[in-house]
Amino acid sequence: MEIQPFFSWFQSHNGYVDTSTMDVIQFPPSEGGRGAIALKDIPEGHVLFSVPRTLLLSTQTSLLPSHFGIDAWKNFGLHKGWSGLILCMMWEAAQGSESKWKPYFDILPTKLDTPMFWSDADLAELAGTSVVEKLGKEEAENDYREKIVPAVSTRPDLFPKEDLTTRYSINTFHLMGNLILSRSFTLDDQDEDEDEEEEEKEHATGDEHQDIGNTSLGSAMDVDAPISATNEHSEEEANEDGDDDEETSTLEVAMVPLADILNARYQCENVKLFYEPDCLKMISTRPIKTGEQIWNTYGDPPNSVLLRQYGHVDYIPLLEGGLGNPGDVVELRADLLVQSTGAEGSIEDNPDMKERIEFWLEEGGDDVFVLEAPSTSTSIELPPALLSFTQLIQSEAEWERAKSKGKLPKPKANIDTLKIIQEALARRSKAYPTTLEEDTQLESTSLNSLSLNRRHALVVRIGEKKILERYREKVSEMIKIMEAPQVKKPARGGGKRKADRDSGEIRKKRKEMR
Ligand SMILES: C[S@@+](CC[C@H](N)C(=O)[O-])C[C@H]1O[C@@H](n2cnc3c(N)ncnc32)[C@H](O)[C@@H]1O
Secondary structure, three states: OOOHHHHHHHHHOOOEEOOOOEEEEEOOHHHOOEEEEEOOOEOOOOEEEEEEHHHOEOOOOOOHHHHHOHHHHHHOOOOOOOHHHHHHHHHHHHOHHHOOOHHHHHHOOOOOOOHHHOOHHHHHOOOOOOOHHHOOHHHHHHHHHHHHHHHHHHOOOOOOHHHOOOOOOHHHHHHHHHHHHHHEEEEEOHHHHHHHHHHHHHHOOOOOOEEOOOEOOEOOOOOOOOOOOOOOOHHHOEOOOOOOOHHHHOEEEEEOOOHHHOEEOOOOOOEEEEEOOOEEEEEEOOOEOOOOEEEEOOOOOOHHHHHHHHOOOOOEEOOOOOEEOOOOEEEEEHHHHHHOOOOOOOHHHOHHHHHHHHHHHHOOOOOEEEEEOOOOOOOOOOOHHHHHHHHHHHOHHHHHHHHHHOOOOOOOOOHHHHHHHHHHHHHHHHOOOOOHHHHHHHHHHHHHHOOHHHHHHHHHHHHHHHHHHHHHHHHHHHHHHHHOOOOOOOOOOOOOOHHHHHHHHHHHHHHHHO
16 A cells, blocks of 8 residues: 555645655564654654644544534434444545545555454464453444444435445444554543643653553453453553543544554554644654664553454563563453352352452452563562452451451462462363463464464463463462471481472472562
8 A cells, every 4th residue: 555645645734744764664464564664763752753633533523423413422322432433434434535534544454353353263262361251242233233323324314325234334333443443542631631731841840742652542342351350451441331430531532643553562662652732743762773663552462452452463582482472461360269269159159258259349359360471480479469369268267357457368378378379270271272282382383374363363372371381380389388398407417318408498488488
């Protein structure tokens, strides 16, 4: 796709792009495909391009909501969640050259690799990973049926009947939804920005630019797992139902032409988007050498999130060897820990357990524990929240103490807690139909002959399974140390026997664990 007509449109609408410094070219698929390249050495703090706010495509800038009528827009629930922006995009695209954004639509992809578009057979390859349960296809399609279809059918003047099965079809809805998912930016409310800027000036921080953050902080298709609550990554994900919580109501989700042409890779970011009252500026955050790719950041999420939101994975050298995403995580759901206590039946049928869980949630606990990839070969730590929760569900004494003090248990590792975690990790591993050994074998023999979707699924699975394996080893080791008999020091004598040396080691480790 030729980029020049897009550049001409961009510049003729007061967009600025330093074409002597950057260009848009085709990189290999493993480097993101189309992206931006530095044409010369770029110092830190250089403005590569600036996008006037009038060029952003959002429900605030599209003419559709006012043509439709703001009251009607609200009556159909289009002011909540992401369906309003999806409808604006479908409508703007349908206007062809009548739309201000025609040259922008001309360069947007028409096919995406996100799992929303995968066959069931390919989706099965993701079983056990956290991609499938968060896909939200059903919820998105409910939105389509309940908001979009009724809205478009009332206004044949805006949405001609002959366009309904093409330009306003469920497929177009998913395409636009996933374009938002992989390319949109979430902007703070402008008035608030101005207030903040005032404040900044008062505090004279010296930084004149407001940092916008990264692309795509969520989408209409984003939903949480049945009992999962927020975790580190879900903060980056907007909620699909667009509930009127204050957080989402002051945010504007917008497509930002040109800013969304930048690829990203784990910790490669060399530019960032900053906002000013009238425009958004892409500014280098470190020096960039001639010929290097200009990388934005998507927040360095794990591969499960990268794949679900963007349709690609990071596959780069890892500290411990092999390739993958250093930001990978595994999610361990609280209900798996409950099942691993041996508690019979569902939580609903177990009033005692239900009370403990409610207490946990009321005290601010999450119902998913995130196990992060170790940053070095020795640095695995069990998340304190995981230990605290397991204490709460396992120990009568801890539960009584927690209730009487109104405080969650201290995160302690004892044999009983660790055995429950060990069992939960074992069950978590069984959620994948294949083993780590089978997957790594496939990776070493056939990765490149697999289809793109299967390759991506394999990389996501391996990343999660490797982390699980490390945590399982760690927990087994902790249990072994705790179960080892305490050996008394020999009263006297010369060289220690091996058993004694080992127990010395064990004593040392026990100390470290306390
Ligand atoms: C914000 S767009 C970036 C521009 C995009 N390459 C284009 O041609 O328009 C995000 C999309 O770029 C691709 N992408 C970005 N970074 C990538 C990477 N490191 N590896 C592979 N694909 C990447 C993914 O398809 C993703 O959904």
